[in-house]
Amino acid sequence: MYQYESILNYFLVRGSLENILTPECTVPEKSMNIPCESCITLDKKGWGYKFEHDYMTPRELVHLLIEIVSKGGNLALGIGPQPDGRLAAEIY
Numbered sequence: 001m002y003q004y005e006s007i008l009n010y011f012l013v014r015g016s017l018e019n020i021l022t023p024e025c026t027v028p029e030k031s032m033n034i035p036c037e038s039c040i041t042l043d044k045k046g047w048g049y050k051f052e053h054d055y056m057t058p059r060e061l062v063h064l065l066i067e068i069v070s071k072g073g074n075l076a077l078g079i080g081p082q083p084d085g086r087l088a089a090e091i092y
Contacts, residue, residue: 022076027064031071038068041078042091049080055090 022037041047042061044054056064061077068075081087 027068028071028073032073036071036073037076038073039076039078040064041080043080047078047080049082049088053088053090 022039024039025041027038027040028036042055043050044056045052065075079087079091
């Protein structure tokens with residue numbers, strides 16, 4: 001089945017055929033002329049679970065989302081699970 005409104009991210013295609021940008025852990029400086037999705041982690045220390053974590057506050061997260069959406073982008077929020085697969089209680 002075809003999904004004609006799907007966006008594919010193929011990293012080897014650049015220029016006029018590029019259909020989406022996915023900046024890792026950054027927010028675009030200005031509005032983009034093609035769709036973009038910022039991949040950012042909830043833990044400021046990076047991807048994956050860390051016992052010594054530094055999660056964004058709800059306020060920081062909302063401001064980040066507003067900034068990305070106002071520039072025409074999406075936010076892919078990475079949340080690393082604990083070693084047993086559960087999310088840390090601080091996230092809730």
